[in-house]
Amino acid sequence: xxxxxxxxxxxxxxxxxxxxxxxxxxxxxxxxxxxxxxxxxxxxxxxxxxxxxxxxxxxxxxxxxxxxxxxxxxxxxxxxxxxxxxxxxxxxxxxxxxxxxxxxxxxxxx
Amino acid sequence: xxxxxxxxxxxxxxxxxxxxxxxxxxxxxxxxxxxxxxxxxxxxxxxxxxxxxxxxxxxxxxxxxxxxxxxxxxxxxxxxxxxxxxxxxxxxxxxxxxxxxxxxxxxxxxxxxxxxxxxxxxxxxxxxxxxxxxxxxxxxxxxxxxxxxxxxxxxxxxxxxxxxxxxxxxxxxxxxxxxxxxxxxxxxxxxxxxxxxxxxxxxxxxxxxxxxxxxxxxxxxxxxxxxxxxxxxxxxxxxxxxxxxxxxxxxxxxxxxxxxxxxxxxxxxxxxxxxxxxxxxxxxxxxxxxxxxxxxxxxxxxxxxxxxxxxxxxxxxxxxxxxxxxxxxxxxxxxxxxxxxxxxxxxxxxxxxxxxxxxxxxxxxxxxxxxxxxxxxxxxxxxxxxxxxxxxxxxxxxxxxxxxxxxxxxxxxxxxxxxxxxxxxxxxxxxxxxxxxxxxxxxxxxxxxxxxxxxxxxxxxxxxxxxxxxxxxxxxxxxxxxxxxxxxxxxxxxxxxxxxxxxxxxxxxxxxxxxxxxxxxxxxxxxxxxxxxxxxxxxxxxxxxxxxxxxxxxxxxxxxxxxxxxxxxxxxxxxxxxxxxxxxxxxxxxxxxxxxxxxxxxxxxxxxxxxxxxxxxxxxxxxxxxxxxxxxxxxxxxxxxxxxxxxxxxxxxxxxxxxxxxxxxxxxxxxxxxxxxxxxxxxxxxxxxxxxxxxxxxxxxxxxxxxxxxxxxxxxxxxxxxxxxxxxxxxxxxxxxxxxxxxxxxxxxxxxxxxxxxxxxxxxxxxxxxxxxxxxxxxxxxxxxxxxxxxxxxxxxxxxxxxxxxxxxxxxxxxxxxxxxxxxxxxxxxxxxxxxxxxxxxxxxxxxxxxxxxxxxxxxxxxxxxxxxxxxx
Numbered sequence: 001x002x003x004x005x006x007x008x009x010x011x012x013x014x015x016x017x018x019x020x021x022x023x024x025x026x027x028x029x030x031x032x033x034x035x036x037x038x039x040x041x042x043x044x045x046x047x048x049x050x051x052x053x054x055x056x057x058x059x060x061x062x063x064x065x066x067x068x069x070x071x072x073x074x075x076x077x078x079x080x081x082x083x084x085x086x087x088x089x090x091x092x093x094x095x096x097x098x099x100x101x102x103x104x105x106x107x108x109x110x
Numbered sequence: 111x112x113x114x115x116x117x118x119x120x121x122x123x124x125x126x127x128x129x130x131x132x133x134x135x136x137x138x139x140x141x142x143x144x145x146x147x148x149x150x151x152x153x154x155x156x157x158x159x160x161x162x163x164x165x166x167x168x169x170x171x172x173x174x175x176x177x178x179x180x181x182x183x184x185x186x187x188x189x190x191x192x193x194x195x196x197x198x199x200x201x202x203x204x205x206x207x208x209x210x211x212x213x214x215x216x217x218x219x220x221x222x223x224x225x226x227x228x229x230x231x232x233x234x235x236x237x238x239x240x241x242x243x244x245x246x247x248x249x250x251x252x253x254x255x256x257x258x259x260x261x262x263x264x265x266x267x268x269x270x271x272x273x274x275x276x277x278x279x280x281x282x283x284x285x286x287x288x289x290x291x292x293x294x295x296x297x298x299x300x301x302x303x304x305x306x307x308x309x310x311x312x313x314x315x316x317x318x319x320x321x322x323x324x325x326x327x328x329x330x331x332x333x334x335x336x337x338x339x340x341x342x343x344x345x346x347x348x349x350x351x352x353x354x355x356x357x358x359x360x361x362x363x364x365x366x367x368x369x370x371x372x373x374x375x376x377x378x379x380x381x382x383x384x385x386x387x388x389x390x391x392x393x394x395x396x397x398x399x400x401x402x403x404x405x406x407x408x409x410x411x412x413x414x415x416x417x418x419x420x421x422x423x424x425x426x427x428x429x430x431x432x433x434x435x436x437x438x439x440x441x442x443x444x445x446x447x448x449x450x451x452x453x454x455x456x457x458x459x460x461x462x463x464x465x466x467x468x469x470x471x472x473x474x475x476x477x478x479x480x481x482x483x484x485x486x487x488x489x490x491x492x493x494x495x496x497x498x499x500x501x502x503x504x505x506x507x508x509x510x511x512x513x514x515x516x517x518x519x520x521x522x523x524x525x526x527x528x529x530x531x532x533x534x535x536x537x538x539x540x541x542x543x544x545x546x547x548x549x550x551x552x553x554x555x556x557x558x559x560x561x562x563x564x565x566x567x568x569x570x571x572x573x574x575x576x577x578x579x580x581x582x583x584x585x586x587x588x589x590x591x592x593x594x595x596x597x598x599x600x601x602x603x604x605x606x607x608x609x610x611x612x613x614x615x616x617x618x619x620x621x622x623x624x625x626x627x628x629x630x631x632x633x634x635x636x637x638x639x640x641x642x643x644x645x646x647x648x649x650x651x652x653x654x655x656x657x658x659x660x661x662x663x664x665x666x667x668x669x670x671x672x673x674x675x676x677x678x679x680x681x682x683x684x685x686x687x688x689x690x691x692x693x694x695x696x697x698x699x700x701x702x703x704x705x706x707x708x709x710x711x712x713x714x715x716x717x718x719x720x721x722x723x724x725x726x727x728x729x730x731x732x733x734x735x736x737x738x739x740x741x742x743x744x745x746x747x748x749x750x751x752x753x754x755x756x757x758x759x760x761x762x763x764x765x766x767x768x769x770x771x772x773x774x775x776x777x778x779x780x781x782x783x784x785x786x787x788x789x790x791x792x793x794x795x796x797x798x799x800x801x802x803x804x805x806x807x808x809x810x811x812x813x814x815x816x817x818x819x820x821x822x823x824x825x826x827x828x829x830x831x832x833x834x835x836x837x838x839x840x841x842x843x844x845x846x847x848x849x850x851x852x853x854x855x856x857x858x859x860x861x862x863x864x865x866x867x868x869x870x871x872x873x874x875x876x877x878x879x880x881x882x883x884x885x886x887x888x889x890x891x892x893x894x895x896x897x898x899x900x901x902x903x904x905x906x907x908x909x910x911x912x913x914x915x916x917x918x919x920x921x922x923x924x925x926x927x928x929x930x931x932x933x934x935x936x937x938x939x940x941x942x943x944x945x946x947x948x949x950x951x952x953x954x955x956x957x958x959x960x961x962x963x964x965x966x967x968x969x970x971x972x973x974x975x976x977x978x979x980x981x982x983x
Contacts, residue, residue, distance in 0.1 A: 028136060029143040047144070048167030051137065052175035059180055067132075070139070072146070077136045 013045065013053050015096060018081065018089040021063060025080035027070060028054060054079060062088050133176055141166060187492070191499035199500065202472075206504065209468050212874075213508025215867060216461025217550060218515020223454045223860075224546050225520050225537045227447055230440055232542070236361065238301040242266070243435035244395040244403065245365065252293055252375055253386040254417060254425070255393055259295075261416065262409040264401035269296025270391030272375065273367045275638055275806075279834045280346045281333055286638075286838035289347065290369035291378040291391075299396045300365075307341045307356030315374045317383070323352035324372040327360040347371065349642035349834070365394065365439055381803065387424030395432065407432050423762065426697030443528075445936050446857055452933075453609060453864050456602045458550070460871045462558045463595040465508075467875060469501055470562040470592060471882055494563045501559025502552065509551030513539070516547075523860075528853035561591065596879050596912075597919040600960060603865075603872035604923025605930055607952040610858070610865035612931055615948050616939040617858045620851055626779035626788075627676065628716035629843035632810055633817050634675055636839040637828065639805040650805060651731065651797050653831065658709045660827045661811065667820065668812045670709030671796070675808040676781045677850045678839070681705065682804070685761035686792075688747055689769055699761035700747055703781060703791035706799055706807075712776060714812045715843075722754040722774030729773075730797040738774040743790035758792070770794070783850055785939050810843070817842065857937055869956065872919075873963040880912045881967035891971050892979025901972055908968040909961070916960030920953050 020026065020034050032050050035043060057063045062085035070076035081089070141162045148158035166172070199206045234240050250258075250270060259268045269292065276289040294315030303309070304324060314320055323345065325334070334340050334354075343354045352373060375383045375391075382388045397406060414428040433441075473480070480493060520537040644650050654671065661669040674680045685699035694700075712719055720741060729736045737758065744753045757769035770792075778788040796807070813820055825837055841849075848855075884891070891904060899907075931943035941948070 027139070029140045032140075046167060047140070047165055048169075048172040049175075051140075051172055052179040055176045055179040070143070072143070074139060074142075075135070076139050077132070 012096075013049065014057060015089075015092045016043075016045075017050075017053060017057060018062065018085055018092065021079055021081045022086065022089055025068075025078045027068075027076040027078050029076075031079070057085070061085075129180070133173060137166075137169065137172065187495075188499065191496050192503065194496065195500040195503045199504065205468065205472055206507075209465055209504045210507045210511050212461050212464050212468070212871070213505055213551070213554060214511035214515050215871070216458040217509050217512030217547060217554070218519060219454045219864065219867065220458050220550065221512055221516035221543060221547050222519030222523060223447075223451050225516065225539060225543050226523060227451050228540070228542055228546075229537050231444060231447060235365070235436055235439075236363070239396075240436065241434070242397045242399070243300070243365075244397065244406065244432045245435045245438040246393045246395070247431040247433060247438070248429070249389045250391050250393045250430070251386050251388050252383050252391060254389075255293060255391065257417060258410060258413045258430070261413040262406070264397055264406040264409055266396045266398045267295050267299045268393060268395045269293050269299040270375075270393040271296055271364060271367060271369070272379075272391045273369060274379070275636075275838070276348045276371070276378070277638070277640060277834060277836050278333070278345070278347055278370075279349075284829075284834045284836040285333075286636075286836040287329065287347075287370040288368050289378060290364065290367060290372045291375040292372055293375060293391065296394065299394050301396070302359070302362055304356035305359040305362075306338075307354070309356055310372070310374050315376060317376055317380065319374055319376050321350060321352045321377050322355045322373065323347065324356040324358060325354060326358050326370050326372070327362065329370040330357045347373070349640040352377070365435055366392065386421055394435065403432060403434065423696045426695075443853075445934075446853070449609075449934050449937065450857070450860050450864075453606055453861055456606055457864050457868050457871070458554075460599045460602050460868050460875070462554050463599045464871055464875045464878070465501075465505075465554065466558040466561050467592060467595055467878055469497075469559060470589070471878070473497065473562055494560075497563050498556060498559045502555030505551045505555030505559070506548075508554070509547045512551070513544075513547055516543075526852075526856050526859060528856045592879055593911075593915055596876050596915045597922065599872040599875045600916055600919025600956065601923035601926055603868040604920050604952065604956050605926045606861070606865040606868040607956055608923070608927035608931055608949055609934060610861045611948040611952045612934065612938055612941055612943060612945060613854075613858045613861050615945065616937070616941040617851070617854050619941065620784050620854055620939045623780065623784040625676065625784060625847060626717060626777055627843070629847050631814065632714065632812050632843035633820060634808050634810050634839070634841060634843060634846065635821070635824065635837045636675075636806065636808050637835055637837050638807075639835065641803075641805060643832070644805060645802065647799050647802050648731065650802070651799070654708050654796055654807065656831060657809075657828065660831075661809070661824055662709070664815070664820070664823060666814045668710065668714050669809060670707065670711040670714045671807045671809050672711055673706040673796070673804060673807060674781075675810070675846070676779050677783065677846050678808070679782075681781060681791075686758050687761050689757040689759070696762070700790070702743060702747075703789050705791060705793050706796045706804060707793050708796040708807075711793075711810065714810050715779075717779060718777040720775045720777055722772070724774060725793075725795045729795045733798070735768060735770040735798050736773045736795065737770040738776055738793040739772055740776050740778050740788065740791045742778050742788045743792060744775055746790050784847075785854075808839070854937075854939070869959055872956075873959045876912050876916060876960055877963040877966060879915075880908060880964045881970070883911070884908055884967045884971045888974055888979050891974050892976040895974060896976035896980065904971055905965075905968050908971045909964040912964035913961055916957060916964070920956055920960075923956070924949060924953060 016035050017031060020031050020038075026034065028050055031054075032045050032047050035045050054063070054065075058065055058079070061082060063079045064082050065077050065079050067075060068078045141159070144162035144165065145155070145158040148161055149155055153161070163169070235243065237243060252270060255268060255270050259265060271293070272291045273288050274291055275286045278285045278287045292310070294310045294312055297303070297309045305327070307324070309324060310322060314322060325340070330336060330340060334343070334345075337343070340354050340357065344351045345354060346352075352371075358372070382390070395406070397403070410430050410432060414425075414430055417425045418428050517539070520539075524535070524537060639650055639653060644653060658669055658671065661667060674682065681703040682705075683701050684704045685697075685701050687693055687699055707725070710724070711717075712724055719738075722738070725736065725738070739753060744751075748756055753772050753775055756772045758772065759766060759769050776793070779791070780786065780788060781791065782789065796804075809824070811820065811824070821837075821840055828835055828837060891907070894907065895904060927949060928944060935943050
């Protein structure tokens with residue numbers, strides 16, 4: 001099967017980050033790796049665009065950052081979900097599912 | 111959420127270097143981790159790092175986006191914007207100067223008036239708990255003050271004061287000083303303590319109490335050399351010795367009165383102190399904590415009622431009205447100040463409109479630059495913010511320049527201040543004034559910067575650009591915002607002009623009121639005989655007669671004297687009865703002004719005698735008593751009678767059969783002010799004076815000699831007769847007349863200068879609009895001329911819009927004026943606020959200014975050379 005990765009639709013990066021961080025605190029690199037792994041390399045996250053998104057989410061109070069030690073024993077910045085972030089994730093997840101369900105229904109029937 | 115955002119941004123700013131390092135570390139960690147991954151997959155280290163970098167994208171751009179995401183960039187970009195604005199403003203000094211100057215005038219005028227409003231209306235009185243302080247509208251006698259205080263419960267304390275001249279001698283030239291004859295409770299009521307020594311105690315403030323004096327700070331400093339051991343020193347006041355017991359603090363002033371020294375009424379004027387009928391003290395009252403004005407007023411009404419019943423001959427018409435002290439002090443000036451403040455606010459609006467138009471013209475001129483910046487990726491919001499930064503910076507500069515204008519303005523105001531503001535000797539620029547300037551500058555910058563920026567996004571500028579590119583059809587382009595601003599400016603200017611016009615008309619009416627005498631070439635001066643050396647009437651009469659004889663011996667000089675000069679603010683009022691008329695109830699006899707004269711008073715003042723004869727040398731002590739009356743007296747008290755020969759007497763006179771015969775009738779004199787009604791008055795000869803306390807007099811001297819030399823000669827004559835009598839209030843009758851209308855002149859000058867400023871600004875505004883459009887349409891006008899248009903056609907083309915907008919503005923302004931000038935009715939003298947002649951005149955004047963403002967740029971249009979204009983294509 002020819003592997004062709006696709007760019008993320010606008011605005012979904014935040015959702016993916018929140019979802020990824022809902023399992024455990026991660027640093028930026030790990031977030032990008034995780035997204036790529038889980039999506040079986042279908043989704044391609046421009047690595048540079050990840051960080052502005054993380055900082056924006058931090059400013060909105062949806063995630064918080066602290067410095068810790070990485071798996072290879074280096075100083076790294078870890079992000080974790082805040083309560084507000086968890087609520088936001090639920091809302092966004094719900095909205096996304098409704099959206100995709102509606103879109104696929106149209107695609108299948110129309 | 112918002113708070114979190116703000117704190118986050120703030121932290122980002124505070125921890126700026128740390129945050130930068132963290133960002134650096136975070137991104138480096140990412141790149142190294144990614145490179146590690148590739149190394150493990152078998153890549154060379156250098157190749158791995160290169161690949162990681164490539165995948166990551168532009169590092170600097172990511173950093174920038176992160177900063178923006180964190181909100182750091184707000185402050186940074188503000189600094190950038192400021193730097194950029196400052197640079198561009200420096201590059202266009204003419205524009206900057208125009209904008210700053212326009213705003214400086216508007217803001218400066220506002221700040222000056224606000225400083226006065228702040229000082230007079232907003233600052234609390236300089237006494238503790240000033241909200242508890244009340245003043246009585248009516249004057250009061252000491253006996254009544256004591257009785258009311260003892261019969262009421264709401265007052266913590268009360269005090270009274272009468273200001274009288276006293277002669278301070280023993281220190282070079284004798285000097286007239288203002289003595290405050292007080293009731294000892296005054297200082298406790300005001301809540302102030304002397305700086306040195308002590309105040310008059312209760313057991314001293316009684317009949318036969320010691321002759322003590324408390325000094326004001328300026329008196330102590332100027333006449334006693336700020337002697338620190340002054341307590342116990344003796345000073346001479348009106349021929350008596352007083353012991354200094356205290357000095358008041360430097361910043362102390364009585365609420366309304368000027369006072370150099372303070373003495374107990376019992377010590378200063380023991381004859382008047384027990385007299386219940388001598389209502390001559392201003393009284394001040396301090397409410398007990400929790401007591402209300404209404405409660406106090408009802409208690410005082412009861413006390414009044416009791417006093418009226420107990421002492422009907424003097425207290426029959428009591429009706430004491432209390433009011434908050436602040437209200438009593440500023441109630442008279444408040445309407446004028448608020449109207450001036452409103453007027454100057456309109457001036458600011460006009461200045462702001464010009465400012466907005468300047469910004470618009472500049473935006474068009476800089477459109478190319480803005481377009482380039484936009485195409486380089488600057489976002490629209492960023493561009494608007496940049497322009498707001500610029501306009502705010504300009505406005506703040508205007509505010510700073512405005513402070514300088516305001517400083518000059520307040521200095522001028524102090525020089526012009528009317529009597530009501532005479533205690534106002536400094537107009538401080540306090541924190542509130544600075545806050546005011548900052549607030550209106552900021553608001554101006556933001557609001558009137560936003561207006562053109564907003565209009566730009568609505569296409570005004572795009573339109574202007576098209577105009578620039580000369581692709582539009584002839585003359586269809588209009589900037590609605592610009593037209594609106596010009597119209598509004600003219601409307602506002604008309605409102606101000608109407609207000610000023612009405613005031614001027616009222617003022618001219620007031621000035622043309624006949625005072626009843628001829629003020630030209632008349633010098634006046636006040637003197638008072640010390641009671642210790644001139645206790646008896648004959649001694650006083652001899653002094654007066656001798657003094658007048660000596661002055662009249664000067665060549666070219668005619669002198670006379672009167673007890674109370676017209677327009678000087680005083681008169682003695684007496685009740686009287688007319689022979690043959692039923693005697694009214696005790697205490698309700700007619701009240702008239704009683705003035706004593708000596709010498710040819712009517713001749714010197716040129717007051718016409720309407721009937722009968724003047725006083726003569728024969729009308730002296732021992733002869734039948736005579737009087738002259740004014741026409742108002744005849745109209746009110748002797749209607750239908752021949753006044754000459756009618757007889758009058760004081761109500762309840764010592765000798766009811768010693769009648770005064772009326773020998774003459776004089777023309778009415780405006781004694782209390784040009785805008786005040788004339789009261790009935792009688793004149794009696796000083797030589798038949800029956801009141802020994804009437805020791806004061808004002809010399810009136812008509813002279814063709816230079817006044818300064820004459821004043822010295824008169825002083826010499828007085829002092830050769832008695833070296834301890836000071837001469838004071840030396841002023842010409844013309845000056846006195848001018849002072850009496852100072853409040854009105856103050857209003858006229860201020861509102862008039864605001865109107866001039868407003869018209870000038872509006873004229874500049876309309877000029878700017880037409881000039882701008884001529885410039886934009888050079889090509890079109892060139893073609894028009896090339897096609898054979900005559901001068902008048904070109905003028906019509908160019909001026910049409912401006913003149914039309916001017917007319918619309920003026921019509922709107924007239925409507926506004928009709929609505930607003932009602933507010934100033936209390937300031938107008940015999941002019942209706944809707945006076946049609948004034949409104950028409952100011953409308954014509956403003957239209958003329960508008961046409962002129964259009965004509966100047968239109969003339970430039972006439973000089974357009976069609977060939978040059980076309981070649982500029």
